[in-house]
Amino acid sequence: MANYHNPVQHLKYLRQSLSQNTEAIGFFMSAGCPLSVSMPEGEWPLIPDVENLTIYINEQLKDNEKYAVLSTELSKAGKNNKNIEDVLSFLRSLLSVSKGGDVRGLSEKDLEGLESCICKEIVEKLDVNLPGQETPYHRLCKWVRSIDRKVAIEIFTTNYDLLMEQALEDLEIPYFDGFVGSRRSFFDLRAVGDNLIPVHWSRLWKIHGSINWYQEEDKHQKKVFRSSEIKKDASHLIYPSHLKYEESRKMPYLALIDQLNQFIRRKSSFLILSGYSFNDGHLNDTIVNALKANPTAMVLGLMYDRYEKKSETGGTIERYPKAYRLAENQHNLNIWTFDKAIIGTNLGRWQRTQNSDSDDPDLLRFVDMQKDEKTDASEDLIKLGDFSVFTNFLKKIIGPGKEETNV
Structure with a gap:
């Protein structure tokens, strides 16, 4: 195993x-x-x-008695009450079996009300604008x-905010995000599947839904629509849960x-x-299986930060163990952290070597050398893994003359 990468x-x-x-090329x-x-x-x-x-x-819903019951049952089931995605997954699993009776002290109406409250709070917190036009998204x-x-260019995201849309429109x-129409935009499965959109249009695929997607009854069928504005009391299509494949929601998610x-199966x-952070098992499987096939x-x-972090006992543990295990066994999945990388299944620290490439100033500005004050040893x-630094790297690739040089 190589112990360094240039x-x-x-x-x-x-x-x-x-x-x-x-x-x-995709992101x-x-x-x-x-x-x-x-x-x-x-x-x-x-x-x-x-x-x-x-x-x-949790703070917003602390006085909600039904939410308190849900939280108690969540703990009893050994689920993580510090992760709203786990909370939604648990809630929706109860909702799926709540027809005709109570489940863990909560009725179907209680569960539907809680889901609506949680999604409403998520929308309130995520309905924000980028500050100005010099953000990493704009770069x-x-x-x-x-x-x-x-x-x-294809952009995939698990985020339900509208930051990427704002930057593209600014x-x-x-x-193209899969929806067409101007009054009540609907999901066009044919346009998505057959790639019928002009090449100069970028693709934006919001895998986990969006705060401006909602579900409505249309001719006795539940359908997914996208609004140009946030609808506060709509049935929002936010699904960070294992029930992403539930019948009435599955079409956008699976597509x-x-x-x-x-995309990954396309040549080169x-x-x-x-x-x-590689914490979604279904997404991990999708990525790795496509890499195996191509x-x-x-x-x-x-990845953000160093390869390891301090443990509660004072030692060190791996920061992204799921990502590391996948990359160690899949040659075309590479993982870069601040201080180490897994490249071609080989783990190694970053370390410059003396060769003809080492004096490239445009690249050297993205290699930070840090010294240990105690040992005087240095590391590259x-x-x-900081999205802001990465988009500065993209900005440098553009070069003078192709974009504004004064930003």
């Missing part, structure tokens, strides 16, 4: 891969990305992570529009999961993951 060499490969206009954005948006003092984060979102919702969008492409970048699968496809594909996971760090 950061300049791999940054050069990344730059070359992202400079292609004829290959399938997978998850919960960590909104944390990279700079905010005024006291206002960060723009959107909290899952744990802090759960704390917020990604500037890169998207920087050259004419023969293959459309920069007037056309995109968009299939888009992810098809390149997908970059940002802000994703050896020419490459998925690069850019690549911090592209």
Whole structure:
């Protein structure tokens, strides 16, 4: 096993891969990305992570007696009450068997009311705007529009906020998200499956739903629609749970999961993951199975922070063990943390070597050298796992003359 990887060499490969206009390039954005948006003092984060979102919702619903019952039953079942996704999964599992009687002291009406309350609180917290037009999201969008492409850029996200939509529209970048129409946009399965959209339109696939998706009864059928505005009291299509495949909700979810699968299976496809911690088993299976079927594909996971973190006992433990185990067995799934990487199934620390590439100033600016004050030893760090740093890397690829040089 190699004990080091040359950061300049791999940054050069990344730059070359992202400079292609004829290959399938995609981004997978998850919960960590909104944390990279700079905010005024006291206002960060723009959107909290899952744990802090759960704390917020628990506080908002602390006086709700039915929610207290749900929380008690959640603990009895050994579920994680610090993760709102687990709370929703548990609630919906109870709702699926609540017809005709109470379940764990809660009626079907109670459970439906709780689901509506939770989703309403999520919408309230996530219905925010990006501060200005110089955010990491805008930098990604500037890169998207920087050259004419023969293959459309595809952006997959598990986030239900509208930050990506805002950035695309701020920069007037056309995109398709699976919905068509202007009054009450509906999901067009044929357009999604047959790829009937112009190449210059980027694709935005919101795998876990969105705060502006909702469900309505239409001619005695439940259908999914998208609104241009947030509907406060709608039946929101937010589904971070194992019941994503439930009959009335499954069409968008399964179609968009299939888009992810098809993208990775395309020849020489390149997908970059940002802000994703590999805690969704179904998504992990989709990614890895597609990689196994297509050896020419490459998925690069850019992970925030170092390879290990301190444990409660004072030692160290792996920060993203699920990601590491997958990458150790799948040659075309690479994982980069700040201080180490798994590349081609080989774990190694970042360490520069002396060669002709080592003096590339555009790449060296993304290699941080840190010294240990006690031992005077130095280490190289690549911090592209910070979505803000990564989008600065994209901005540097654009180069002068292709985009605004004064931003």
